[in-house]
Amino acid sequence: MMKEGPDIALLGTMIGDPARANMLIALMSGKALTASELANEAGIMPQTASSHLAKLEQAFMVKATKQGRHKYFTLKNNDVAHLLETMMGLAAQNGQLRTRTGPKDPALRHARACYSHLAGELAVFAYDQLIEKKYMEASENDDEAYLTAAGKDFFEAFGLNPASLQKPSKPLCKPCLDWSARRHHLAGDLGGALLDKILDLKWASREPSSRIIKFTKVGEQQFKDLFVKG
Known part of the structure; x- marks a missing residue:
């Protein structure tokens, strides 16, 4: 069990879920998206997407901005985008691609x-x-x-x-x-x-x-x- 240093296991858990991974990649466009739009990207119900987004917010991977009746989500910052792009590069290099x-x-x-x-x-x-x-x-x-x-x-x-x-x-x-x-x-x-x-x-x-x-x-x-x- 890791007792010292940054907790990378938390980040791995956040990105490791396929629905959350799809939502994070959708936010790589730089556009702010609603929970419903992200649910569509992930192929899940809006209520489930809201639960996933709450976890991503707590892990400081996304941030939410309320405008009128809607809440819009973006990646927390460029560091999150850099991490995702690096992971996609490693996956591609190892042949871990879509069929x-x-x-x-x-x-x-x-x-x-x-x-x-x-x-x-x-x-x-x-x-x-x-x-x-x-x-x-x-x-x-x-x-x-x-x-x-x-x-x-x-x-x-x-x-x-x-x-x-x-x-x-x-x-x-x-x-x-x-x-x-x-x-x-x-x-x-x-x-x-x-x-x-x-x-x-x-x-x-x-x-x-x-x-x-x-x-x-x-x-x-x-x-x-x-x-x-x-």
Whole structure:
């Protein structure tokens, strides 16, 4: 019996239930969802979903916001999203996949929301370009990333001010292991600001009721040119 250190068994219990796991993954879209919507995602009754959500709240994995007659749920923070994405990557690496792939799978692998930031093939492409052009440097074990002076200039030219995004308690840049590509993409406050900017520019849009980020043909080319041409 573990008597010292963080209680990872509690987190394992929360994520280990299939219904709760499905609800958590649904919240990876970054959208606030009601208990009824999450019940539909998990394939369970709304009353059962409410019970599961109460447990997830107590475990600090989700948070609830009341608006009018409805209560909306989101992931507690980026750390929860990072944990889920890492676990999905480990499951994929070990071959622990669904027996059938759905029609949305290719689109999810190409570009999707990982809670507040962009994930998928395009996100991994951007991360690789940032490292290659020395706009960003990663630590030896790839658990931390740092923006260089050239990187700050790059993002400022794109209309993002890294200095204004920096928060003492949160990382500006954070490597996040992409479950589908099994390589890193950019998380942290800068990763979130980048996704918001892409959506503001209409290069892409969120697909309703999905984690998919759908790029226009022109938008995808502009996104790639941004990182290739610098």
